[in-house]
Amino acid sequence: MKLKPTREGWIEGLLEAAGRDDRIVLLDADVSRSIGGERFADRFPARHFNVGVSEQEMISEAAGLALAGFVPFVQSYAVFCAGRAWEQIRTSVCHMGLGVKIGGAHAGLSAGPDGATHQALEDVAVMRVLPRMTVLVPADSNQTRAAAITAAETEGPFYVRFGRNPVPEICPEGCRVVPGGADVLREGSDVLLAAAGAMVGICLDAASMLQASGISAAVVNAYSIKPLAADLLVELASRCGCAVTAMDHQEAGGLFGAVSELMALRCPVPVEPVGVPDSFGESGSPEELFARFGLTAEGVASAAVRAVSRASR
Amino acid sequence: MEIPDLPDLAARIRLDVLEMIHAAGSGHPGGSLSAVEILVHLFFREMRAGAGRDRFILSKGHAAPALYAVMAARGMLPRGELSSLRRLGSRLQGHPDMHRLPGLDSSTGSLGQGFAAAVGLARGLRLSGSSARVYCLLGDGELQEGAVWEAAAGAAHAVLGNIVAIVDCNGVQLDGPVDSIKRQKPASERWHAWGWHAIELDGHSFESLEEAFREARSVSMPVALCARTVKGRGVSFMEGSCAWHGRCPDASELERARAEIGAGP
Numbered sequence: 001m002k003l004k005p006t007r008e009g010w011i012e013g014l015l016e017a018a019g020r021d022d023r024i025v026l027l028d029a030d031v032s033r034s035i036g037g038e039r040f041a042d043r044f045p046a047r048h049f050n051v052g053v054s055e056q057e058m059i060s061e062a063a064g065l066a067l068a069g070f071v072p073f074v075q076s077y078a079v080f081c082a083g084r085a086w087e088q089i090r091t092s093v094c095h096m097g098l099g100v101k102i103g104g105a106h107a108g109l110s111a112g113p114d115g116a117t118h119q120a121l122e123d124v125a126v127m128r129v130l131p132r133m134t135v136l137v138p139a140d141s142n143q144t145r146a147a148a149i150t151a152a153e154t155e156g157p158f159y160v161r162f163g164r165n166p167v168p169e170i171c172p173e174g175c176r177v178v179p180g181g182a183d184v185l186r187e188g189s190d191v192l193l194a195a196a197g198a199m200v201g202i203c204l205d206a207a208s209m210l211q212a213s214g215i216s217a218a219v220v221n222a223y224s225i226k227p228l229a230a231d232l233l234v235e236l237a238s239r240c241g242c243a244v245t246a247m248d249h250q251e252a253g254g255l256f257g258a259v260s261e262l263m264a265l266r267c268p269v270p271v272e273p274v275g276v277p278d279s280f281g282e283s284g285s286p287e288e289l290f291a292r293f294g295l296t297a298e299g300v301a302s303a304a305v306r307a308v309s310r311a312s313r
Numbered sequence: 314m315e316i317p318d319l320p321d322l323a324a325r326i327r328l329d330v331l332e333m334i335h336a337a338g339s340g341h342p343g344g345s346l347s348a349v350e351i352l353v354h355l356f357f358r359e360m361r362a363g364a365g366r367d368r369f370i371l372s373k374g375h376a377a378p379a380l381y382a383v384m385a386a387r388g389m390l391p392r393g394e395l396s397s398l399r400r401l402g403s404r405l406q407g408h409p410d411m412h413r414l415p416g417l418d419s420s421t422g423s424l425g426q427g428f429a430a431a432v433g434l435a436r437g438l439r440l441s442g443s444s445a446r447v448y449c450l451l452g453d454g455e456l457q458e459g460a461v462w463e464a465a466a467g468a469a470h471a472v473l474g475n476i477v478a479i480v481d482c483n484g485v486q487l488d489g490p491v492d493s494i495k496r497q498k499p500a501s502e503r504w505h506a507w508g509w510h511a512i513e514l515d516g517h518s519f520e521s522l523e524e525a526f527r528e529a530r531s532v533s534m535p536v537a538l539c540a541r542t543v544k545g546r547g548v549s550f551m552e553g554s555c556a557w558h559g560r561c562p563d564a565s566e567l568e569r570a571r572a573e574i575g576a577g578p
Contacts, residue, residue: 025437025440046440047440049436049471051463051467052463052466052467052470054463054464054466054467056425056429056459056460056463057429057432057460057463057464057467060425060426060428060429060430060432060433060460060464061429061430061432061433061436061464061467062433063419063426063430063433064419064429064430064431064432064433064434064435064436064437065433065434065436065437065440066433066437067368067418067419067430067433067434067437068433068434068436068437068438068440068441068443069437069441070437070440070441072433087423087426088426088429088460091420091422091423091426092420092423092426092429092430095410095420096411096412096419096420097412
């Protein structure tokens with residue numbers, strides 16, 4: 001199985017888009033070497049600005065560059081852009097409706113050994129409540145590359161979440177990402193497993209385990225958290241009668257929040273979360289941390305059994 | 314454009330500001346009145362209009378009434394619309410909204426953000442080869458936002474010679490005197506230390522403003538104009554008072570202010 005960090009897809013997509021569109025500029029906040037911004041700086045030196053350890057300035061300046069007609073990409077660790085500069089994103093980017101494209105790097109538990117300060121487990125929640133914002137959580141490097149290109153070619157603000165550690169290839173090279181899209185990776189009739197990011201591959205493993213115990217699970221790569229692929233998710237949840245969501249993020253406000261809100265309105269079936277339950281992370285390898293929070297195939301399968309049991313009551 | 318007598322115009326703007334806030338039932342008179350001459354100078358004497366026009370960002374967005382009144386005087390919106398300030402559906406939002414009101418170069422209101430966006434705008438205009446200049450008006454209380462100094466360092470590092478920050482140093486913020494809450498002095502030395510060309514001036518004197526902006530155009534680095542002003546300028550009972558940072562004058566207070574300002578119709 002091919003393993004590759006999603007951050008590599010991000011910078012590859014950004015380079016490809018910037019080669020076609022000279023309005024694209026990149027702002028970094030002193031973590032360009034760990035995200036890959038130095039590759040952009042090498043190819044497009046006049047269009048790269050490293051503002052130093054100043055994430056609030058980075059977002060506001062990006063808004064100003066958008067006002068001047070550019071298509072600014074910004075990137076930092078997800079905690080520091082989505083978190084620290086949240087109000088700049090809210091007011092200077094989203095309220096003004098400016099096309100600033102935000103890369104949230106080292107997101108979720110992928111920041112592993114750096115510990116709780118560097119593990120963004122809330123970024124999707126705080127981004128998806130912002131009007132006009134599109135939130136994408138691609139599953140692998142190929143899809144992250146496509147997400148960067150879609151962000152570059154689509155009007156308006158984008159938040160793209162990606163990680164540091166290598167993850168298995170899920171999507172084919174040259175795949176496309178559409179806001180509001182989702183990929184059905186496996187058909188099933190008893191439970192819907194909706195996953196994003198590194199949990200997509202784990203849900204595929206869980207579906208195989210569930211099949212062995214007689215439960216037919218559908219697996220959807222719900223990479224577009226906002227807008228959700230609402231019709232598709234409702235159709236599958238309605239057919240299955242229950243759902244599980246899986247993302248390395250706080251349960252509240254993340255994929256669980258998004259899917260639960262949708263189901264409450266359109267298809268009130270049981271929904272079980274696999275995520276981080278209202279707590280902070282800690283140091284450890286990503287694999288250890290995923291295990292610690294039950295973000296494993298076994299954890300997903302248990303959640304699926306609970307969901308099926310609730311649905312049949 | 315025929316340039317009116319500027320002090321007369323400033324008096325009319327002051328009255329417009331107070332009438333707008335009175336009609337709205339809320340707003341920020343103190344920091345609007347302190348910025349009147351600066352805004353009049355910018356819109357009537359300094360900024361170039363038309364193709365490649367200069368840009369203006371009101372980072373102290375709560376001075377929106379003064380900006381709207383100056384824009385109306387400049388013919389950028391109908392004067393009769395001023396009384397719609399802060400009303401549901403109005404183009405004149407409590408803090409400036411560029412999507413509602415054409416002519417605004419940015420929405421603002423959250424302190425510190427407008428200035429940092431102005432730095433990005435200046436960076437972008439330079440990158441695109443434009444000769445347009447960016448003017449940004451801040452409050453002195455606003456300087457307590459750390460994000461201001463992030464962006465100030467960024468502009469200095471990039472040697473942006475196309476941005477002028479004007480600080481309305483009226484010395485009073487919402488809770489009281491700036492000096493008693495968190496001092497921002499020495500004003501020009503701080504900007505100088507951050508790598509800006511800094512000029513101190515009298516922000517109510519058109520001669521002083523003319524001289525300072527002329528000097529600003531002559532240097533090729535970011536320029537900060539530290540304009541000494543008086544909060545609530547022109548209305549004795551509002552001057553220097555934090556109580557009038559965000560208080561609406563009632564009918565009798567408006568009448569007293571009108572008599573003091575003495576503007577024509």
